[in-house]
Amino acid sequence: MQALVYQGPGKPSWESHRRPTIQHAGDAVVRVTTSTICGSDLHILKGDVPTVGEGRILGHEGIGVIEEVGSAVSAFHKGDKVVISCITACGKCDFCRKQMFSHCRNGGWILGNTIDGTQAEYVLIPYADTSLYPLPVGAEEEAAVMFSDILPTGFECGVLNGRVKPGDTIAVVGAGPVGLAALMTARFYSPAAIFSIDLDDNRLRVAGSFGATELINSSDGNAVGRVMELTHGEGVDVAIEAVGLPATFDICQGIIGVGGHLANIGVHGKPVVLHMEKLWDRNATLTTRLCDTVTTPMLMKAFQSGSLQPGKLVTHRFALDEILKAYDTFGNAAKRSALKVALKAR
Amino acid sequence: MQALVYQGPGKPSWESHRRPTIQHAGDAVVRVTTSTICGSDLHILKGDVPTVGEGRILGHEGIGVIEEVGSAVSAFHKGDKVVISCITACGKCDFCRKQMFSHCRNGGWILGNTIDGTQAEYVLIPYADTSLYPLPVGAEEEAAVMFSDILPTGFECGVLNGRVKPGDTIAVVGAGPVGLAALMTARFYSPAAIFSIDLDDNRLRVAGSFGATELINSSDGNAVGRVMELTHGEGVDVAIEAVGLPATFDICQGIIGVGGHLANIGVHGKPVVLHMEKLWDRNATLTTRLCDTVTTPMLMKAFQSGSLQPGKLVTHRFALDEILKAYDTFGNAAKRSALKVALKAR
């Protein structure tokens, strides 16, 4: 088969690779029909993710068709169309039992990281029964592939951890795909106001089309001041950090009101300065989380009732074997006005 | 009357002062029968709390007898014995309605701060109906004065915010009065293990007598290592920060396990470095809170059933007019092996 292989920093390669086969009773082999690229794939390609070695097939998002299952797989059969979860869950360990699949002792985020991933014609999925989901009936694949990662990530790490409530004023810092996923799913709880904060006017416009009620370009360094003005000095109920930089974290800690929540989604590479001298008495809550994908079934129900349009996140489409072109587009997202790219098997 | 008046940094003065009288319909004047000193009183005396001006009577903890009530006070009458809450709550504003009395628009922590306090023979309590509590029947005053501040502080900011559960492994960093109040009230939820961490062996011994199952002297700089060893590398479920320094905060962020809670109680004067590069994917929760005193009735019920012995926190007793001596003892707590000092009106 063909696959996108990491051959060291800056060296992605679309090349021939041995097709995976069942190794354990709980495995499934899935023929990938749609895949996509995530921001963390770009990090890996820069060499920033030390767990990823040379020769690894990248990708942790995908839709496909079950090709073969191990003897212990009972929920899926050859021919089933499935959504591949970015998180592999054994369903047995103490963390899985606490619904923290992201910290599964035997899985977690391993696809396209410590085992081969979904940017390939075929992929092996361990613990298939608890790591795959049936493709929602009638769903377009390029919409459904958002269930692999960014929808549960935005929803669990941002919206649920942030405890968005009806009538709330919330801010989503970062209008990239994950920030937009948080914004879309925050609307499940009918906040009164949603501020979208980003450096890029185009992304802000998109956020507006997804339901943001106020668009704040933070490039002038005054996002905090603007939010405080809009909230009459009270700050927001929930600030969702969907970037992962000290500067964006800073905006979040500057705008949460008394009793507010700062829900971090962003992947941080560095420490931040936390202003405990201001926050210690603010009844504030700061949360971190790696997506557990435990809400995927709930999100799929919401999707099927029509209250979620993840397909709107797809801005560019490529054939799977054009993936290097797709990386180029996604890697220059701002310039190309790209959000998510859909990669379809021919 | 006589009162302890702040006459500028380093200048407490026990002096004659005009006795307070009812100003508004919701006020009560309380004759103080027992008071005590808080760590924040020491901060004020150092000049560290800019909201406190010269001429202010200090103190926000006390037990007393109602001397007079305004026309709108209905829950209390002349002669009632009461616990004075450190937090004044109007009961009407948006924060009071959300049970965040600490951020009451008309009150909050004002006693001994922006209005005269309890280290005096008489004190004026605004919004008496929602800021006073009946003295539990049969309670010793020196035990009950712990309900003014440190019990609800330790319980709300540390235990409730930390979500201590049966079977949990928890750590309380700081074995001063507030840390011990957290430790005592954490036991309501039957954690399996309680690590007490402090620099002072005497305080640790006291923590042991309050139910800590492991005593860790952090003066060797290896508290984190010791906790990780004791938890087989998993870390604790809950870390309660009861000091308020970057070093103790650091221990807390170093020891919380996946899914863990860091519940801050300490008053911080400086920013801390938050290791988001390690925490971002740990499903961690960090909380801050100023004591809301909303659990005072619950704590009093627990006390009356015998499951709380706050009187054990009192190590030294003075007459109220010996308060300067009491300050000296409390200000040298480590040397004098002091926890809380009880000040009794003659």
Next chain:
Amino acid sequence: MQALVYQGPGKPSWESHRRPTIQHAGDAVVRVTTSTICGSDLHILKGDVPTVGEGRILGHEGIGVIEEVGSAVSAFHKGDKVVISCITACGKCDFCRKQMFSHCRNGGWILGNTIDGTQAEYVLIPYADTSLYPLPVGAEEEAAVMFSDILPTGFECGVLNGRVKPGDTIAVVGAGPVGLAALMTARFYSPAAIFSIDLDDNRLRVAGSFGATELINSSDGNAVGRVMELTHGEGVDVAIEAVGLPATFDICQGIIGVGGHLANIGVHGKPVVLHMEKLWDRNATLTTRLCDTVTTPMLMKAFQSGSLQPGKLVTHRFALDEILKAYDTFGNAAKRSALKVALKAR
């Protein structure tokens, strides 16, 4: 002034009555500008509510202008436009402190019940600071009067107690004003499917216009069967009982699925048979509640953001002095296709 006075069963009278004056420091006198009629007013008129004596002015819903306040009232002033809450809350007692205003030791549902109510030109509101709310800026009075009772009732007793979640399948039994209020506010949480169940096709059509996704006329006795068919035998996540009869309660207990919630809103006059032989192992939750009006501020924020259109509940409008005609219309709601009637002072 003129007022609607209960002169015994079946005898409402629009008559002259002494205008109320401030009795206690916390009182306010409100000039009523808009009022309405509730189903419980009809119960009172039938003589079914023994706490209501002859000579009582009815009504517990209303909008008005503050005419005068007692000396302890601080949140409102003469001239302020206010929403009158159906629940009077002292804000001081143990139940108020637990956010159960409905069981306030000094208030609760007393307006138009044990004290004179809002179907009058003026009304006395005790504990005004905690029993009135500022009229949302720009709100039409006939829409805002729904905040007095039915919006918080439907939301708190039905939606919050029922724990409606995104993706849920819910059923609202009863499409009268309170059932519709539950339906409207349930949508804050983006359920995937909302079944409206009623005996009246016209009311069902209205429910459809409020967002019900399935309309079930239960007059054929097969509502349970229909729901089970639609849910493939699984039952619903939440059943909201908005009628108060054994027959409608029965539908609810027959349709909740495993782990489901039965949230009762209806006022029941008789016991029901609860099928514990079927329910004991279903992980079911049944809740009851009298509206606490604690969510009124949240509902008002949602309203101001445009996500709530309570004005759609008003089907008929009268001058306040035409109230007997309004009672006739509301008392024959099915025949007249009436939901709520707005009564406006001239």
Next chain:
Amino acid sequence: MQALVYQGPGKPSWESHRRPTIQHAGDAVVRVTTSTICGSDLHILKGDVPTVGEGRILGHEGIGVIEEVGSAVSAFHKGDKVVISCITACGKCDFCRKQMFSHCRNGGWILGNTIDGTQAEYVLIPYADTSLYPLPVGAEEEAAVMFSDILPTGFECGVLNGRVKPGDTIAVVGAGPVGLAALMTARFYSPAAIFSIDLDDNRLRVAGSFGATELINSSDGNAVGRVMELTHGEGVDVAIEAVGLPATFDICQGIIGVGGHLANIGVHGKPVVLHMEKLWDRNATLTTRLCDTVTTPMLMKAFQSGSLQPGKLVTHRFALDEILKAYDTFGNAAKRSALKVALKAR
């Protein structure tokens, strides 16, 4: 092997039976070292449980040693000592993912019901990875066998569903093994008062030794009156129904205070009359639940810290092959002052 086989109503038989062998990749065969008898085994023997056919080996509680595992079992190995959960959980279905193992699509309560059970020398456990637990280190088997059923049942259905809080006044109706398990585990949350209500003075004495603070013999029909007297007319915060009869359910609904919880554990064979005409406005919550065993790990941690003494529930001990004698004792529990019987393999 030998096993206790149900040969029709009133006909238990200790007889020779084919030893089980692995059928599916997720199975384990366990050699039973300790078992016990549950009240539901008595129900089965009376012929009251239609799902149990003739020829079925009874029993759903037990401790044992892994004899053999299927190819997909990864958490356990031959020789491991395990606690057998009364609930079999596939860990994959929608209910398992929602932590409702009791309603597992592929398991649930099947042991000694629809598949052969633990009152035998060997037992086959499907989905072994998610249906077995490691025996806590150092635990006596006769204490640990309480983790199979009654500890999680009392805790989950009674204590967690009842939301017992520090300072609460609670009542446990029924002082049999499950009621005592609820009582023991309720103490994790430090209620201020625990009323034990039963018809049998001996059981009440035992409840007293387990920590009940008030013992109420309900044989005079005045339990409700006594509770209301003790609570000054307020009722209890939580009533736990641990019997399963209309009479005991009635006590529970009669004693819950405003905002109270009625947590049902009892297996009901008949409907009850629910007094909605009294309860509709009481802000009450009634819950039902079949034990999910999701808290077994938490309970084991609490046990290992010394805060749980389940061994105290064992009043009689027999060899496994004396099981018919054990049934006779357990079936006459009141007369023999029996709680749980321990059955030990020779």
